[in-house]
Amino acid sequence: MKCSAVGVRGEVGPVRAFVKRLREVAQELNLEAQAFDADLVFGAEHLLVAWEHAERAFERGTNVASDRMMEILLFASGERQITTALEKLGLKEGQEGAALLVVGEGDPDPLIRKLGLGRDDSLLDGRVEMLPAFGITKEESATVDRNRVFDLVLERVALGELWR
Numbered sequence: 001m002k003c004s005a006v007g008v009r010g011e012v013g014p015v016r017a018f019v020k021r022l023r024e025v026a027q028e029l030n031l032e033a034q035a036f037d038a039d040l041v042f043g044a045e046h047l048l049v050a051w052e053h054a055e056r057a058f059e060r061g062t063n064v065a066s067d068r069m070m071e072i073l074l075f076a077s078g079e080r081q082i083t084t085a086l087e088k089l090g091l092k093e094g095q096e097g098a099a100l101l102v103v104g105e106g107d108p109d110p111l112i113r114k115l116g117l118g119r120d121d122s123l124l125d126g127r128v129e130m131l132p133a134f135g136i137t138k139e140e141s142a143t144v145d146r147n148r149v150f151d152l153v154l155e156r157v158a159l160g161e162l163w164r
Contacts, residue, residue: 003051004108005044007123009097010116018091018115022100025114031104033111034069036076036089038099040133042126042150047101050076050157072101078134078156088133097123126150
């Protein structure tokens with residue numbers, strides 16, 4: 001199964017309506033998709049690693065959520081509770097962009113176009129000032145090479161395996 005993490009720009013509008021439309025359009029294209037607050041995504045690898053952990057959780061029967069996309073959100077957020085994960089990494093009202101994780105054999109670009117959005121993968125770059133949202137202190141981030149600081153987020157994603 002192919003998995004892609006992409007950044008998108010454009011009017012997201014009301015979150016519930018957008019998520020419903022995202023799932024409908026993805027299903028039409030034989031894909032699955034989940035939207036995230038791009039401000040808290042630290043590279044495509046962040047979402048891809050969360051997907052890998054979620055897949056493994058379903059294979060082992062240790063998944064918390066019954067929905068694969070929600071399980072991915074739990075891992076990506078580094079949280080144990082769905083409500084907390086949504087508050088942290090879910091879309092917010094009025095956002096002008098988002099991160100999408102698209103799972104399936106198709107290309108994510110037709111999905112993006114059908115949603116009336118434009119692709120902008122620079123939204124996935126992550127910002128050091130957002131690390132505290134994952135419980136990463138300045139002192140902790142100072143212990144790793146500047147080029148590896150976002151690996152601390154991947155570590156939080158991996159810790160989700162231990163909480164099960």
